[in-house]
Amino acid sequence: MHHLKVIAASLMVIGLAACGSQSETDTHSQLGKVIKNDKFTYANYDKVQMTHLDLDLDVNFDRKVLDGTARIEFEKLDPSAEELVLDAKDLSIESVKFLSAGNWADAEYSLSDDDDLMGQALVVKIPAGSQQILIDYETSPEAEGLQWLSPAQTAGKRHPYLFSQAQAINARTMAPVQDTPAVRITYEATLRTPPELLALMSADQDPYTPRDGEYSFEMPQPIPAYLLAIAVGDIEFKAINDHIGVYAEKYILDASAEEFSETPMMEDANAALYGPYRWGRYDLIVLPPSFPFGGMENPRLSFLTPTLVAGDKSLTNVVAHELAHSWSGNLVTNSSWRDSWLNEGFTSYVENRVMEALYGEGRANMEQALDMESLKAGIASAKSAELTHLKMPENLAHPDDAFTQVAYIKGANFLFFLEDRYGRDQFDPFLKQYFDTYAFKSVTTEDFLDYLQKHLGAKYPDKVSQKEIDAWVYGPGLPDTARQVKSSAFDNVSQLQAKWLSGEIKAKDIPTGNWSTHEWLHFLKTLPDNLSKPKMAELDKAFRLTGTKNAETAFAWYMQAIKTDYRAVMPQLRKFLMEVGRGKFIYRLYAALKDNGKETWAKNVYSQARNGYHPIAQRRIDAILEK
Ligand code: BES
Numbered sequence: 001m002h003h004l005k006v007i008a009a010s011l012m013v014i015g016l017a018a019c020g021s022q023s024e025t026d027t028h029s030q031l032g033k034v035i036k037n038d039k040f041t042y043a044n045y046d047k048v049q050m051t052h053l054d055l056d057l058d059v060n061f062d063r064k065v066l067d068g069t070a071r072i073e074f075e076k077l078d079p080s081a082e083e084l085v086l087d088a089k090d091l092s093i094e095s096v097k098f099l100s101a102g103n104w105a106d107a108e109y110s111l112s113d114d115d116d117l118m119g120q121a122l123v124v125k126i127p128a129g130s131q132q133i134l135i136d137y138e139t140s141p142e143a144e145g146l147q148w149l150s151p152a153q154t155a156g157k158r159h160p161y162l163f164s165q166a167q168a169i170n171a172r173t174m175a176p177v178q179d180t181p182a183v184r185i186t187y188e189a190t191l192r193t194p195p196e197l198l199a200l201m202s203a204d205q206d207p208y209t210p211r212d213g214e215y216s217f218e219m220p221q222p223i224p225a226y227l228l229a230i231a232v233g234d235i236e237f238k239a240i241n242d243h244i245g246v247y248a249e250k251y252i253l254d255a256s257a258e259e260f261s262e263t264p265m266m267e268d269a270n271a272a273l274y275g276p277y278r279w280g281r282y283d284l285i286v287l288p289p290s291f292p293f294g295g296m297e298n299p300r301l302s303f304l305t306p307t308l309v310a311g312d313k314s315l316t317n318v319v320a321h322e323l324a325h326s327w328s329g330n331l332v333t334n335s336s337w338r339d340s341w342l343n344e345g346f347t348s349y350v351e352n353r354v355m356e357a358l359y360g361e362g363r364a365n366m367e368q369a370l371d372m373e374s375l376k377a378g379i380a381s382a383k384s385a386e387l388t389h390l391k392m393p394e395n396l397a398h399p400d401d402a403f404t405q406v407a408y409i410k411g412a413n414f415l416f417f418l419e420d421r422y423g424r425d426q427f428d429p430f431l432k433q434y435f436d437t438y439a440f441k442s443v444t445t446e447d448f449l450d451y452l453q454k455h456l457g458a459k460y461p462d463k464v465s466q467k468e469i470d471a472w473v474y475g476p477g478l479p480d481t482a483r484q485v486k487s488s489a490f491d492n493v494s495q496l497q498a499k500w501l502s503g504e505i506k507a508k509d510i511p512t513g514n515w516s517t518h519e520w521l522h523f524l525k526t527l528p529d530n531l532s533k534p535k536m537a538e539l540d541k542a543f544r545l546t547g548t549k550n551a552e553t554a555f556a557w558y559m560q561a562i563k564t565d566y567r568a569v570m571p572q573l574r575k576f577l578m579e580v581g582r583g584k585f586i587y588r589l590y591a592a593l594k595d596n597g598k599e600t601w602a603k604n605v606y607s608q609a610r611n612g613y614h615p616i617a618q619r620r621i622d623a624i625l626e627k
């Protein structure tokens with residue numbers, strides 16, 4: 001079995017090498033050898049790789065720890081390897097044993113010094129013949145990948161809640177693992193919780209399992225460690241169809257099922273383009289508002305912020321996005337965070353194709369146009385030109401720095417460019433075949449470019465030049481070959497905005513009756529930074545923007561209010577910052593407050609809100625406000 005796998009891996013690698021390889025030094029794999037190209041892991045995955053993880057954990061809400069064992073199966077790529085190196089961060093390791101001739105015996109192991117970013121290397125001696133170790137450990141209440149909510153911090157107020165966020169490098173705060181997207185594992189787990197709570201993982205689970213405090217999970221497809229996920233709480237389930245459903249606290253369950261009722265259509269559209277969904281069930285979980293992202297593509301169970309439940313399905317592109325990761329990211333995975341655009345750019349592209357298939361070009365174009373506005377702002381404010389390349393620089397300081405508008409939107413636009421040049425009739429089957437070829441594999445940017453060259457480049461040598469590709473991948477900013485996004489709906493909004501700005505019409509006479517959330521966002525995000533306070537007040541009076549329910553619209557309005565010093569929003573802005581923990585909103589709001597002379601106010605709100613934020617958000621805002 002193991003041998004077969006190794007042979008299959010070398011065949012793939014030879015295939016790659018034969019098609020004219022690249023000069024890049026960080027190629028994932030060459031001639032059967034795995035080259036270590038992820039600097040954010042201690043793991044010696046070029047020599048020994050874990051293949052399976054078996055967790056047996058108590059979820060202890062009193063002490064805010066996961067406590068139990070991790071059994072790890074591994075395989076040697078280098079027969080002379082004598083140790084397995086794992087990542088661990090804020091873990092207390094009680095003991096490490098190895099399996100030999102059916103018995104567990106104490107293993108020799110050591111832990112390196114603790115590094116703020118990387119944590120510790122857990123180095124375990126592996127005697128010849130042994131293929132399994134068992135680690136007795138517990139997590140820390142401060143684990144960055146886990147948020148422990150008190151009953152008071154939940155909507156129901158009666159039970160505590162726990163959820164995880166492992167991407168990018170926080171799986172190591174949940175369990176000792178080789179925490180790199182280059183290594184894939186299958187997993188199984190047993191979690192013990194207070195009996196009235198439900199536990200869920202990014203794995204196979206029965207939505208109708210009895211609540212008895214003991215839950216078992218199995219993930220038979222190999223996934224990278226950043227896709228390990230746990231949620232525990234007073235969570236209920238509602239089916240959307242026979243294999244798609246939504247989990248949430250009761251207060252928002254029905255509204256969520258309604259908001260996301262078109263998820264089955266999204267799955268169909270995605271599968272029609274790129275082949276069948278390969279993961280069994282697809283469920284959504286709507287988390288407490290402190291979830292620091294819009295969504296997270298945990299396999300079989302996307303995690304979502306409750307701010308998507310807007311009541312009008314206007315923000316469901318995030319579901320299309322997380323679902324799309326079931327092809328781009330979860331099936332074919334970036335092998336290091338320097339290649340994050342392979343996950344996020346591809347996914348943003350697929351997301352947009354699905355939105356177009358379901359809701360038409362008008363909506364897809366508006367979403368592209370909004371994205372393009374924010375990409376331009378992102379490029380303008382990038383800390384270095386290298387951070388605007390798709391291939392992130394070798395000296396990337398933190399994996400999170402790889403997840404900017406560049407990875408998402410420049411990445412998606414590179415694929416729009418290729419789509420336009422080759423045509424959908426060529427590009428769609430190409431992408432489908434790429435997902436098939438590399439299914440359950442981790443790849444580099446160079447692997448993709450080789451594949452592109454081999455399949456489309458060689459066939460149509462005149463359509464795209466190497467120089468054009470290099471400008472996208474290894475060059476700064478937005479190449480001039482980028483698709484021109486046109487939205488007639490937005491053109492109309494811009495014309496009305498200009499008439500109002502020039503005083504030709506009054507705010508209340510702008511015909512906004514049929515505007516979608518997208519049109520509102522375009523209107524608000526393109527207002528001048530120096531708009532006068534009376535003009536801001538006129539808008540607010542006409543459209544009651546302060547306190548608006550849609551979180552995206554509220555965010556755009558509050559950003560505008562901060563820039564123009566329109567202080568009437570402050571009470572509602574405070575409320576927003578106290579209630580919403582979604583990083584995309586709150587990082588920018590705190591930064592804008594600081595940059596616009598409201599640092600004291602911001603620090604005051606933060607001092608009250610901080611305790612409710614996720615550890616990831618706390619770290620980020622601490623840095624913004626220089627705590
Ligand atoms: N995988 C990301 C979230 C993420 C990125 C977590 C980096 C940790 C580190 C997820 O798929 C995502 O991109 N979410 C977006 C939504 C999307 C529509 C742009 C978000 O959270 O806003």
Ligand code: ZN
Pocket residue numbers: 297321325343344347
């Ligand atoms: Zn994503």
